[in-house]
Amino acid sequence: MTTPLLSGPRVFAIVMGGGLMVAVAVGTSPAQPPQIDDIPPRQRLEELIRHGFTTEEMARVLQIPVDQVEPLRKQLGAWPFHELPARHANDPLRILPYPGVRHPRIGFLEGAVNPRAESKFSVFAPWDERHYVVVDFPEAVFSNLGLIYLAHTHVETVWTRRGVELPEQTWIRRPHGDLFQRRDLPNRIAFETWVRPQRDRVLMRLTLHNGTDALLSGLRVQICAMLKMMGPGFNAVDNANANKLFAPPYAAVCDRPIDSQDPDNRPRRWVTLGFEPIQRAWGNPPVPCLHADPQIPDCPPGQHRSAQGALWFFEGEDVRAELRRLDQTDWRTAVWE
Structure with missing residues (x-):
């Protein structure tokens, strides 16, 4: 199996209200059981925002269409970067x-x-x-x-x-x-x-x-x-x-x-x-x-x-x-x- 750029965990999508999808990370290697990085979808999206990822990069991580990223952010109530809680x-x-x-x-x-x-x-x-x-x-x-x-x-x-x-x-x-x-x-x-x-x-x-x-x-x-x-x-x-x-x-x-x-x-x-x-x-x-x-x-x-x-x-x-x-x-x- 060839791993893609910065492979890390793979994802599957679960459908939410309004037809929007959110991804949860799951390992895909057949050599071991799936490992679920079990954090709330909003937190996952905010961590991508905190990393300064573009909409295109977030879509690739979440494995959803680019035009669904912003509606998903709004539906989950995820903060834009400038509103994320400061340390x-x-x-x-x-x-x-x-x-x-x-x-x-x-x-x-x-x-x-x-x-x-x-x-x-x-x-x-x-x-x-x-x-x-x-x-x-x-x-x-x-x-x-x-x-x-x-x-x-x-x-x-x-x-x-x-x-x-x-x-x-x-x-x-x-x-x-x-x-x-x-x-x-x-x-x-x-x-x-x-x-x-x-x-x-x-x-x-x-x-x-x-x-x-x-x-x-x-x-x-x-x-x-x-x-x-x-x-x-x-x-x-x-x-x-x-x-x-x-x-x-x-x-x-x-x-x-x-x-x-x-x-x-x-x-x-x-x-x-x-x-x-x-x-x-x-x-x-x-x-x-x-x-x-x-x-x-x-x-x-x-x-x-x-x-x-x-x-x-x-x-x-x-x-x-x-x-x-x-x-x-x-x-x-x-x-x-």
Whole structure:
């Protein structure tokens, strides 16, 4: 089966009053039972609106005709973007599953064909929720066995060599606004991803379970924070990463080149991604994106190993002082279930 662009969950339509239809997400892979992302239709539509999707994009996600999107919005009472409830200063940062359809990259699209929505979530900027980061968590998982997970089509994986297609999945919504997902691979390896939003950060944890009879080693994970929807400055495409700072375990991006001066003396705004144990902090200018890629410790049979990280927003000039402050916080060791 060939998966369409940003496949994610598929949908079926249920007819409402007046002949209008609304879609509910359902997995379609025959390899697993359907997974229903069971949220009210109005909430689903408002999440698309919050992502700034066009009418055409919303129609593709909902799998309804374009001319039914606006009547559906009115019938459900979904707010237009400018009337959506704003986040209060002490609320957790807003995160949502990324809906798919719209490619989260600007460039290097040949390196991410048919990206899977299942691994992606959005983190909305506290200073302007029209802008958001799309985090691929994970983008890829490598091991001594080879590439055992890839969130798009690009290079060969263990499974594409065998002609095995991994079933599509969806994020499970937990209390506190958490997102959770478990991926069971065909060779008895599994990994779980947890995401928890807090007022000043978004915590992330990836735990790998080794159900095989052999030691797993070389466990490198790629975590990609894509900046296309963060707006001008953040999403500048250049060949020099002029707006980025790499200070492992952190990768940070600014809304303007780091060495530039702003004639209006606006405060700099930053997005920072960090993971431990860190293997590499870097950025891919054409995408553009940040990476803080962890190296999970070797995992004996029957055991599990984890990597933990976070994403932060910051306004100010001295980002290195901010990174030192982050070092004094508990993001590496915070525990939540």
